[in-house]
Amino acid sequence: MQIAIVLFDGFTALDAVGPYETLGRLPDSETVFVAERTGPVRTDNAHLALTADRTLAEVPSPDVVVVPGGPGQTGQMDNEALLGWIRAADAAGTWTVSVCTGSLLLAAAGLLEGRRATSHWLALDELKRFGAEPTGERVVTDGKYVTAAGVSSGIDMGLTLVGRIAGDFVAQAVQLGIEYDPQPPYDAGAPQKAPADVVELMRSRSRFILGREEPR
């Protein structure tokens, strides 16, 4: 089983690394990081680079396609080289998944029309404008499409998909291996839970967080 994780300038690192540390632990699987060009690809704040080991063209038909999000996603919405690859890989593969605003790229590729899906909480309105049906769930499965909410949700998504692919035992072994027994020191991880002033701050900064202007 080949798992391809797509990188592009300005992606968010944890969007890619959450699925890598879960799906990437599937027995008899190979994970490959792909981008238009091989070499280092910088994250949203440019303080980190992950290496793309293969070009998109070199990995035409992975079994699982993982599309992360991040502020750089806006720069890819008209990138037909990337969107065309996503479309072709989706047609050939078994699972097409996204984390955070990666779902906007799946939507831009035409894959989420009329489908239940999710994205970063600040991007749900935009996801709807692309024809998807946003839900309030953290991980949404609709057919072969598994979309996850913001950034850290890729871990939950990855474990969910490991369970679907390899069963509960393997998924639990992966969870125990990465000691995923979350104990956040605050309960502010969703807009329904965070203090109102924290939510307001993040809304006011959404164009920096998501790399786009406010929804109109």
Next chain:
Amino acid sequence: MQIAIVLFDGFTALDAVGPYETLGRLPDSETVFVAERTGPVRTDNAHLALTADRTLAEVPSPDVVVVPGGPGQTGQMDNEALLGWIRAADAAGTWTVSVCTGSLLLAAAGLLEGRRATSHWLALDELKRFGAEPTGERVVTDGKYVTAAGVSSGIDMGLTLVGRIAGDFVAQAVQLGIEYDPQPPYDAGAPQKAPADVVELMRSRSRFILGREEPR
């Protein structure tokens, strides 16, 4: 504020990326990935590389030192170039933190003698042999040292430290930004919670997971 995250061959990606996506969002901070040599550094399964942008020598006195773990940690326990840098950076800085078996490197550098600390659940006995006092907590603070349990715990550790450094409001904003509202599909993230046969499997494979032979 300068945050240095150390890379070495065979580290576990999420050990480093969890702190990066939390501590790295501190206002007025700069995160820099460091290693003995600049360039790509491969993770435990070699399917991913993160770029070290600076050598250890180029970053002598960060405010926060972050030491990840992973199977490659065993190869660093006698690496005086790395351990000496950790010791000197610790003496100069404000916080010295680890994720997973990174705490064994702090212990090997002589920093955890008699201190409360933690590590990956499979490595707690080894941590004790190095003179630290393992606890059952997910994030342990003892003076300037903050150690975290396995792999994914670096997110909880990072949020905890963001709160200590910049206050609850900022920490909650970071949590909401990365939408860290964990909803794992299983409750198997700790050995006390996982099914016995899953725990037994992981114990039997600990030398592969931790990169060392079984504790004796």
